[in-house]
Amino acid sequence: MKPKDVSILIVDDEPSIRNSLAGWFKMDGYKTEVAEDAYEALKKLQENNFDIALLDIKMPEMDGIELQRRIKEIDKNIITIIITAYATVETAIQAMKDGAFDYITKPIDPDELSRLIKKAIEQRRLIAENIMLRGKIEELQSLDEIIGESPAIKKVMELINTVAETDSTVMIRGESGTGKELVARAIHAKSKRRYFPIVTINCGAYPEGLLESELFGHEKGAFTGALYQRKGKLEMANKGTLFLDEVGNISLKMQMDLLRVLETKKFTRLGGDKVIEADFRVISATNRDLEQAVREGSFREDLYYRLNVFTIFLPPLRERKSDIPLLTYHFIKKFSLSMNKDVKEISKEAMNLLMDYDWPGNVRELRNVIERAMVNVKGSRIEVDDLYFSISSPYPKPEGETLEDVEKAHIKKILNKTGWNITKAAEILNIDRVTLYNKIEKYKLRK
Amino acid sequence: MPSIYIVPAWLEENHDLEFLRLRISEVFRKKTVIYESKKIDFHSIYNPSRKQYNSSQFLIQLLNNHPKDALRILGVTDVDLFIPILTFVFGEAQLNGIAGVVSVHRLNNKFYGLPENEELLRKRLIKEAIHELGHTYGLVHCLTPGCVMNSSTYVEDIDEKSEFFCSYCSSVIRG
Numbered sequence: 001m002k003p004k005d006v007s008i009l010i011v012d013d014e015p016s017i018r019n020s021l022a023g024w025f026k027m028d029g030y031k032t033e034v035a036e037d038a039y040e041a042l043k044k045l046q047e048n049n050f051d052i053a054l055l056d057i058k059m060p061e062m063d064g065i066e067l068q069r070r071i072k073e074i075d076k077n078i079i080t081i082i083i084t085a086y087a088t089v090e091t092a093i094q095a096m097k098d099g100a101f102d103y104i105t106k107p108i109d110p111d112e113l114s115r116l117i118k119k120a121i122e123q124r125r126l127i128a129e130n131i132m133l134r135g136k137i138e139e140l141q142s143l144d145e146i147i148g149e150s151p152a153i154k155k156v157m158e159l160i161n162t163v164a165e166t167d168s169t170v171m172i173r174g175e176s177g178t179g180k181e182l183v184a185r186a187i188h189a190k191s192k193r194r195y196f197p198i199v200t201i202n203c204g205a206y207p208e209g210l211l212e213s214e215l216f217g218h219e220k221g222a223f224t225g226a227l228y229q230r231k232g233k234l235e236m237a238n239k240g241t242l243f244l245d246e247v248g249n250i251s252l253k254m255q256m257d258l259l260r261v262l263e264t265k266k267f268t269r270l271g272g273d274k275v276i277e278a279d280f281r282v283i284s285a286t287n288r289d290l291e292q293a294v295r296e297g298s299f300r301e302d303l304y305y306r307l308n309v310f311t312i313f314l315p316p317l318r319e320r321k322s323d324i325p326l327l328t329y330h331f332i333k334k335f336s337l338s339m340n341k342d343v344k345e346i347s348k349e350a351m352n353l354l355m356d357y358d359w360p361g362n363v364r365e366l367r368n369v370i371e372r373a374m375v376n377v378k379g380s381r382i383e384v385d386d387l388y389f390s391i392s393s394p395y396p397k398p399e400g401e402t403l404e405d406v407e408k409a410h411i412k413k414i415l416n417k418t419g420w421n422i423t424k425a426a427e428i429l430n431i432d433r434v435t436l437y438n439k440i441e442k443y444k445l446r447k
Numbered sequence: 448m449p450s451i452y453i454v455p456a457w458l459e460e461n462h463d464l465e466f467l468r469l470r471i472s473e474v475f476r477k478k479t480v481i482y483e484s485k486k487i488d489f490h491s492i493y494n495p496s497r498k499q500y501n502s503s504q505f506l507i508q509l510l511n512n513h514p515k516d517a518l519r520i521l522g523v524t525d526v527d528l529f530i531p532i533l534t535f536v537f538g539e540a541q542l543n544g545i546a547g548v549v550s551v552h553r554l555n556n557k558f559y560g561l562p563e564n565e566e567l568l569r570k571r572l573i574k575e576a577i578h579e580l581g582h583t584y585g586l587v588h589c590l591t592p593g594c595v596m597n598s599s600t601y602v603e604d605i606d607e608k609s610e611f612f613c614s615y616c617s618s619v620i621r622g
Contacts, residue, residue, distance in 0.1 A: 003587070003588075014531070016503070016531040017531050017532050019503075020503060020530035020531050020532045020533070021532045023503075023530070023539075023542075024530070024532070024533065026542055026587070027540075027542065027582060027587055027588055027598075028587060028588045028598060029587035029588060083532075106532055107497075107529070107531070107532060107533055107534045108532055108533055108534065109533070109534050109600075110533050110534065110535070110536065110600040111600035111601060113532075113533070114598065114600055
């Protein structure tokens with residue numbers, strides 16, 4: 001970090017101290033702000049991001065220890081240094097326990113101050129790098145999890161690569177569990193915005209008022225319980241990507257507000273009048289039939305066109321069953337690592353069962369089934385008995401309504417379960433082997 | 448003609464600052480004048496508990512009493528200077544302003560119990576005077592090794608750097 005990229009907040013009730021400190025840091029090229037008390041400091045912290053805060057311990061109304069606690073609630077990663085003329089072991093221990101990077105006793109030796117600030121900046125750089133790397137790992141994992149060789153998923157990957165290079169608004173369509181968020185993360189990870197955050201908001205998870213506050217942020221006192229000013233997701237996504245999940249579920253009023261923001265990239269926090277600008281790319285996702293919603297008047301047409309510039313349709317798993325083995329082995333490998341197990345394969349019978357199932361919960365359901373199987377499995381191979389399906393029946397749904405359809409599906413299920421051991425299957429079905437052979441022939445059942 | 452004014456504000460020793468005037472005139476390519484001021488009141492800026500003089504208040508006094516055509520004004524003293532938060536400073540200046548101050552007190556080997564070295568003292572004073580005047584041109588501490596705008600918190604740091612600006616800092620001074 002270059003000095004000009006480092007911002008320091010100095011809080012001291014003595015003007016000569018805070019001004020001389022600010023002057024000192026300015027000569028080193030740092031950006032500085034001063035505050036004469038804790039309240040002014042908290043206000044400045046809510047308006048701007050600081051890397052380092054130097055806090056005088058003895059101030060009227062709220063001391064540096066308490067102020068540090070409040071600051072950490074706003075930004076847990078800020079580096080705080082306590083300045084004291086009254087150093088006691090107790091106050092120093094308390095400050096350090098509460099997360100102070102260090103404490104110094106005034107008057108400060110200039111060399112000590114320079115070294116301390118350099119160390120604090122290094123710490124701040126490491127924290128920022130750590131956050132960035134964690135984000136990158138998540139993004140890379142999301143890239144890894146778009147698995148498959150079917151033409152349908154290859155097409156999706158192609159579209160991701162094409163659209164990632166642009167700054168277009170993207171809408172991802174698909175049933176629940178098809179991996180819409182993974183696609184959004186993959187687009188972000190491949191885009192020029194990848195060094196900035198991708199901020200996700202699940203529009204379906206909040207009541208209208210809360211969604212507004214989550215998106216736009218709010219000023220202190222904007223509503224009951226708004227004790228502090230808070231930045232919204234729009235601000236947090238600045239320079240990065242805003243992922244609006246379940247966008248089809250927002251109210252008409254929110255649709256209007258959202259449209260305005262998407263068009264101008266300008267907004268105000270709830271209860272505030274300062275116009276804030278943010279530059280973000282929008283990716284949205286929905287499993288709703290938005291065209292139908294537009295026709296019914298429950299979704300604004302102009303917002304629909306604004307969001308739907310580039311569309312990626314994610315196929316349901318039942319339409320790309322050839323990807324099930326690849327996905328299954330990917331999840332086995334993944335959970336083997338995280339659960340520290342040595343599971344390497346899945347029996348043919350168990351795989352047949354997975355292939356026959358129609359996966360209403362899509363890839364997410366497959367992932368959950370494998371995760372549970374990995375918990376259950378005793379040896380190095382997943383067997384039929386390890387599989388447990390939570391969303392619907394553990395076995396394939398009958399394919400039709402006729403008695404023959406039901407019989408066909410049931411026989412196939414039992415054959416798969418017994419690994420096509422005709423004697424065992426006939427026993428379970430309570431028919432003789434010849435009858436079973438006849439039925440296999442009749443229904444053209446194959447392993 | 449607008450000039451850089453050097454204001455000696457000695458309390459104990461009467462140094463000849465002609466060498467400094469010549470060097471500053473060369474470096475900044477401006478007419479440089481030694482200006483005796485009777486208006487600097489050191490008693491009012493003395494802090495008895497610290498037994499030091501407040502550098503910022505010295506700066507303010509210079510600003511309140513500078514000649515009308517002053518392009519820059521540099522106070523030079525041999526008293527020990529401090530700013531309230533720090534134990535001491537070698538000097539202080541207004542960033543993008545017109546005034547700076549520098550003290551020879553801690554530039555002198557005598558302060559460290561070493562044999563006096565007039566030549567070394569002069570070199571150190573030239574470096575610190577150029578450094579503080581550099582701040583008045585808007586320069587902040589420079590990370591280029593050897594540049595006179597390197598930050599110096601110990602006298603050894605001053606000895607390590609040169610009395611010249613690096614190419615970037617030089618371009619700022621030249622405008």
